[in-house]
Amino acid sequence: MTDTQDNQAQNQAPQRTPLYQSHVDSDGKLVDFSGWELPIHYGSQIEEHEAVRTDAGMFDVSHMVVADIKGSDAKAWLQKLLANDVEKLKTVGKALYSGMLNEQGGVIDDLIVYLMNEEATEYRIVSNAATRDKDMAQFHKVAESFDIAITERPELAMIAVQGPNAVEKLAQAKPSWADTLAGLKPFVGADLTDIEGTDWFVARTGYTGEDGVEVIMHGDDAPTFFEQLKANGIRPAGLGARDTLRMEAGMNLYGHDMDDSISPYECNMGWTLALKDERDFVGRAAMVSKRKQSKDDNTAMKQVGLLLTTRGVLREGMTVTINQGTDNEQTGIITSGTFSPSLKNSIAIARIPASVSDDDNVQVDLRGKGKFVDVRVLKLPFVRNGKQQFDS
Incomplete structure (x- = not known):
C-alpha cells in the first residue's frame, strides 16, 4: 500500500466485509488493513498458522477486488494488459497468475484471471484491495481501444479455506460439493451455481503454500457458510497467520516485496512473463530494455x-x-x-x-x-x- 493510499484509508472509516459480525462473534481482534476492518488474529496467531500448516484454517479475503470482464475483445484486452498470456487458458475455469505492469515495466499489481466461458469473451480478475484504485484506472485506460465491459463485484464475499485437510473438511461441510472438489486441479475454478445458486464459485488457489481453495459467494451467504466451516473443524485465522504463511511460502505482498518501481525480474516473477512471441503488452519494451541494461552494468x-x-x-x-x-x-x-x-x-x-x-x-x-x-x-x-x- 502506498503512503497516499495509507493516508486516504486513515481519513475514512474502514470498510467492513460481510463477515464483520462473524469475526466479532469469534473473538477476532480487528485492525485496519488497506482501509478494511479485518481480524489480525482470533487469540493466537501461532496456533492459527499451525492449523493451516497441519490441518485446516480459513481466512476472510472479501476485501479483495473481483472484476468480471465481458466482451468480444476481452481476450485481446487481457493480452495487452497483462505480462502473462491468457492464451494459456484452454479450459473454462482455468486460472492464470500474472503481473500487470506500467509503461516503465514496474509492477502495478499481481492478480489472478479466470477464463469463464468457452468463447473467451468472459473472464474474472481477482486483485488486491490496497491497489484497487490504480488497478481500476489501468483496466479502464487500456480498455479505451477495446470492446469490453468491466464490472466490479463489491457485493461478493470470499473465504480462503487452506491446509492439508482443507478440501476434505470442506467436503464434509458441503457434501454436495464433493465430486466438484475431487476433480478440481490446482489453479482451476468451478462454477457452483447449479449446486448452491447464483454467484457461488470455488477455485483451487491460495496464498499459504498449502493445498486449499478460495470460495466466492454473495455477501449475504457468507456468514452462514463461515459457521458451517467452523462447525466442521476449519479454524478461523487472521491476517497475522496469513502473513507468516505467505512469507514461509515465498509469496510476495504488494507494496512490500514489489511495487510500481520494481521489475518482475527483481521480485521472483520472471516465471510469469510470456515473452516467446511478439505480443506487445504494456511495459514489455521498458522491462526488457532495463533488464538488458542492468545485466550489462x-x-x-x-x-x-x-x-x-x-x-x-x-x-x-x-x-x-x-x-x-x-x-x-x-x-x-x-x-x-x-x-x-x-x-x-x-x-x-x-x-x-x-x-x-x-x-x-x-x-x-x-x-x-x-x-x-x-x-x-x-x-x-x-x-x-x-x-x-x-x-x-
Whole structure:
C-alpha cells in the first residue's frame, strides 16, 4: 500500500466485509488493513498458522477486488494488459497468475484471471484491495481501444479455506460439493451455481503454500457458510497467520516485496512473463530494455530468502550487507521479515544483487549499531505443503 493510499484509508472509516459480525462473534481482534476492518488474529496467531500448516484454517479475503470482464475483445484486452498470456487458458475455469505492469515495466499489481466461458469473451480478475484504485484506472485506460465491459463485484464475499485437510473438511461441510472438489486441479475454478445458486464459485488457489481453495459467494451467504466451516473443524485465522504463511511460502505482498518501481525480474516473477512471441503488452519494451541494461552494468537485483539461525528477528527495511568491509561490499534490502512458526527461526524475503553467490558472506545489522550477524541465503520458498524446502 502506498503512503497516499495509507493516508486516504486513515481519513475514512474502514470498510467492513460481510463477515464483520462473524469475526466479532469469534473473538477476532480487528485492525485496519488497506482501509478494511479485518481480524489480525482470533487469540493466537501461532496456533492459527499451525492449523493451516497441519490441518485446516480459513481466512476472510472479501476485501479483495473481483472484476468480471465481458466482451468480444476481452481476450485481446487481457493480452495487452497483462505480462502473462491468457492464451494459456484452454479450459473454462482455468486460472492464470500474472503481473500487470506500467509503461516503465514496474509492477502495478499481481492478480489472478479466470477464463469463464468457452468463447473467451468472459473472464474474472481477482486483485488486491490496497491497489484497487490504480488497478481500476489501468483496466479502464487500456480498455479505451477495446470492446469490453468491466464490472466490479463489491457485493461478493470470499473465504480462503487452506491446509492439508482443507478440501476434505470442506467436503464434509458441503457434501454436495464433493465430486466438484475431487476433480478440481490446482489453479482451476468451478462454477457452483447449479449446486448452491447464483454467484457461488470455488477455485483451487491460495496464498499459504498449502493445498486449499478460495470460495466466492454473495455477501449475504457468507456468514452462514463461515459457521458451517467452523462447525466442521476449519479454524478461523487472521491476517497475522496469513502473513507468516505467505512469507514461509515465498509469496510476495504488494507494496512490500514489489511495487510500481520494481521489475518482475527483481521480485521472483520472471516465471510469469510470456515473452516467446511478439505480443506487445504494456511495459514489455521498458522491462526488457532495463533488464538488458542492468545485466550489462552489473546492477541487476534478485529476490532471495534469508534465514537467521541465531536469536533476533529480521524486519522489513533492514539493510543486507554482502562481503562487509571488503572492496567487494554490496548491499540489498529486506522487503518482508518475520519469525517463522514452522521453522522456529526468523526468515525474510530480500532483494539483493543478482551477482551474489554461495561463496559470499551475507550479513544483517539487526539493531543498527554495526553488529552484523550472518544470514543464510536460500532459494524460495522456505516451506511448501508443510515441509521445509532446504537442507538444514
